[in-house]
Amino acid sequence: MNDAGEILPYDEENQIVHQVVEESPTPDRDLVAMHLRKQASAGGASSEGNVQKQVDSSTVCDREAVSSSPDSDRDGCQPLSHVDSTSSTNNNNNNNNNNNSDESDDSDGEQTGSSPAVPASMTKTTTNRTPDLCPQFSRSTVGGSKAQPAAHPTPLDPDDLVFESRFESGNLGRAIKITPTYYELYLRPDMYTNRHTQWFYFQVKNTKAKVVYRFSIINLTKPDSLYKEGMRPLMYSTMDAECNQVGWRRCGDNIAYFRNEDNSNGYNYSHYHHRPADDDEDEYIGTSSFTLSFNIEFKYDGDTVYFAHSYPYTYSDLQDYLMCIQRNPVKSKFCKLRLLCRSLAGNNVYYLTVTAPTTHEDDNQKKKKAVIITARVHPGESPSSWMMKGLMDFITGDSYVAKKLRHKFIFKLVPMLNPDGVIVGNTRSSLTGRDLNRQYRTVIRETYPSIWNTKAMIRRLMEDCGVAMYCDMHAHSRKHNVFIYGCENLKRHPDRRLLEQVFPLMLHKNVADKFSFENCKFKVQKNKEGTGRIVVWVLGVTNSYTLEASFGGSTMGGRAGTHFSTADYEHIGRAYCETLMDYYDDNPIKRGYRQLVRKYLWYILHLHNPDGSPPSEGAINMKLRQFTRIPVPRTADEMEAQREERKQEDLERLEKRRKLSVTRPCSYYPLREKPEKPFLFNWRNWFWP
Numbered sequence: 001m002n003d004a005g006e007i008l009p010y011d012e013e014n015q016i017v018h019q020v021v022e023e024s025p026t027p028d029r030d031l032v033a034m035h036l037r038k039q040a041s042a043g044g045a046s047s048e049g050n051v052q053k054q055v056d057s058s059t060v061c062d063r064e065a066v067s068s069s070p071d072s073d074r075d076g077c078q079p080l081s082h083v084d085s086t087s088s089t090n091n092n093n094n095n096n097n098n099n100n101s102d103e104s105d106d107s108d109g110e111q112t113g114s115s116p117a118v119p120a121s122m123t124k125t126t127t128n129r130t131p132d133l134c135p136q137f138s139r140s141t142v143g144g145s146k147a148q149p150a151a152h153p154t155p156l157d158p159d160d161l162v163f164e165s166r167f168e169s170g171n172l173g174r175a176i177k178i179t180p181t182y183y184e185l186y187l188r189p190d191m192y193t194n195r196h197t198q199w200f201y202f203q204v205k206n207t208k209a210k211v212v213y214r215f216s217i218i219n220l221t222k223p224d225s226l227y228k229e230g231m232r233p234l235m236y237s238t239m240d241a242e243c244n245q246v247g248w249r250r251c252g253d254n255i256a257y258f259r260n261e262d263n264s265n266g267y268n269y270s271h272y273h274h275r276p277a278d279d280d281e282d283e284y285i286g287t288s289s290f291t292l293s294f295n296i297e298f299k300y301d302g303d304t305v306y307f308a309h310s311y312p313y314t315y316s317d318l319q320d321y322l323m324c325i326q327r328n329p330v331k332s333k334f335c336k337l338r339l340l341c342r343s344l345a346g347n348n349v350y351y352l353t354v355t356a357p358t359t360h361e362d363d364n365q366k367k368k369k370a371v372i373i374t375a376r377v378h379p380g381e382s383p384s385s386w387m388m389k390g391l392m393d394f395i396t397g398d399s400y401v402a403k404k405l406r407h408k409f410i411f412k413l414v415p416m417l418n419p420d421g422v423i424v425g426n427t428r429s430s431l432t433g434r435d436l437n438r439q440y441r442t443v444i445r446e447t448y449p450s451i452w453n454t455k456a457m458i459r460r461l462m463e464d465c466g467v468a469m470y471c472d473m474h475a476h477s478r479k480h481n482v483f484i485y486g487c488e489n490l491k492r493h494p495d496r497r498l499l500e501q502v503f504p505l506m507l508h509k510n511v512a513d514k515f516s517f518e519n520c521k522f523k524v525q526k527n528k529e530g531t532g533r534i535v536v537w538v539l540g541v542t543n544s545y546t547l548e549a550s551f552g553g554s555t556m557g558g559r560a561g562t563h564f565s566t567a568d569y570e571h572i573g574r575a576y577c578e579t580l581m582d583y584y585d586d587n588p589i590k591r592g593y594r595q596l597v598r599k600y601l602w603y604i605l606h607l608h609n610p611d612g613s614p615p616s617e618g619a620i621n622m623k624l625r626q627f628t629r630i631p632v633p634r635t636a637d638e639m640e641a642q643r644e645e646r647k648q649e650d651l652e653r654l655e656k657r658r659k660l661s662v663t664r665p666c667s668y669y670p671l672r673e674k675p676e677k678p679f680l681f682n683w684r685n686w687f688w689p
Helices: 029-043 048-055 085-099 238-244 315-327 360-364 382-395 400-408 419-424 449-464 499-510 532-539 566-584 588-605 617-628 636-658
Strands: 162-164 172-179 182-187 201-205 212-220 234-237 253-259 290-297 305-308 335-342 348-354 369-375 409-414 467-476 482-485 544-550
Touching: 162 172, 234 238, 315 335, 315 348, 315 382, 315 419, 335 449, 348 382, 348 449, 369 382, 369 449, 382 400, 382 409, 382 467, 382 544, 382 566, 400 409, 400 566, 400 636, 409 449, 449 467, 449 532, 467 532, 467 566, 482 499, 499 566, 499 588, 532 544, 544 566, 566 588
Parallel strands: 182 212, 369 409, 369 467, 467 544
Antiparallel strands: 162 201, 172 182, 201 305, 212 290, 234 305, 253 290, 335 348, 348 409, 482 544
8 A cells, every 4th residue: 555545556567566547448349349359369259240249239238236235226227127928028039139149158167156235445446437338347347337228127016026136246137927926037147158157146125924935047057056955045134134133044945956948048058069067167068058946935024135146245345354454553564455457347456465574584584485365266156255254364363373374474365356257246257258267378468467467476476485385266066065176296296296185185184074085186187277276286386276165065074964154164264274384384293294194195095995996985085084083283382372362262252241232234244144954955954943
């Protein structure tokens, strides 16, 4: 920050900090077309004629991110409503005409998909856009232009539900009333694509209590989902939050996820080839669409309710959190917030540098190595933001381990690589319709600024001080638990064999009820060579990982059969830091522990049955469970610090009991969550008491 309190960007070419021009140029149609033509030359985007067709498309005009709470009315905006059976056919046809433009995004996709948003506190970093020039960009910045064509919903009956999604991260396209209690919902695909529909976030008003409604989200594109195994959607009731301090909670009964008999999503998939998804969550490409259907009963009349695929974490939430860190007089001494770049829509992409101030003694020692953590390259994967929040909370805290980590490393944290996609409610893509996690190898600076600048920062750090670890945080829609994808070193570096598996196994031990080492994969696949994990590994970072957290929950230990909450995701971020300290601690006790872990991995790798056949999965899991029972060795300083921290926690807990419960505002993150019910399929547990 400068003296005026403005955030300054880091210039990768000149290595200097300079002041941002307040008003950046407004992107026009020619600029958008230029970006799309550049990405076409880099790997098969749409032709010039299709570029102009996409720029002129009116299907993105509803994608407006507002700077106020989603439940507040907007000037010039009317709520999305139902359409009757007569007009629904016409609307379907019109939507087909708008969305059936030739789609040429043939890159591989890794499908891995806060309570209502608060006003952004850093308004000077965003710029209003002129809707006449480029309507999609005017809707891609927080606090963007409010002007847009007025909606013309079908006249409402007094008992009809009113749907709305024109707020930050919302993405409902239209709602069709089939019967008085049954509504079919269509999600908007990612911008400039006809696919990527998994994330959903929308509002429902005019609710009636004790009436069972059924919602069906018609145009999902994934053939498999955790909804088949008992995962439930999330619901936020504003009245429940005000009266009972209940935040986001799981909802829905009679949940079904099934393949549609015809291509009922209204979009043309015929030009895509049929390819099954792999372990890295690639997008299923086929001609079918899928439906998520569930019953819901509202608790209050006239309530305003939000539904979401996962716990929302918006760009405004991130801005408020980062400003709280910068305004903290203690944390600001070792935390520096900088601007990595501006996105295509003019939104700031931040990075946070966390390290202890260098002393004269440190100057005489070897340089600190860097630890690089990124998140939210896929906008629909909000659990990655909650993990990043837990990590930032821990690393900026005053615990003994956090202080040691700050003295040992330079942390470079990029909490949101794709703010444009987050704001407009995309599931996977950027504003250009491309998967940013496939652009690290052939990156174009003007088209993918956040990826280009992140890669440039990594190169600079490797030259200056070295990179100890890189991790990109994601979420997974088909697997349970938390797990890691790494890069095996057997062929490239035989002397480092199994070294990439030591950290994941140590993390498995530290959070055995959430992290699954059995689900970890370390193969380097050719179709993943453009991902951040593999590109950074090729640059020379041995410990280059993708951390995946399930949208659903855990099947491990005492947490088996339960959903993950925001507290669980934040706990993963804290456990990541604690494991990082165990992995790099120079104490002889910790070095011996790491050698034990590596020997155990070698033992499991060479485990065979008496007849020479490889062991069963159950035998390997049994050995892993035996390993988790081995206590982690702690130094005397760590044990003393743990005792002091526990005493402090006990005092804080006792103080909280003495105080009266105070209702917290419901606009930032969940107030309090009910105990989660088992999400594995058990119909007796699918009803709230």
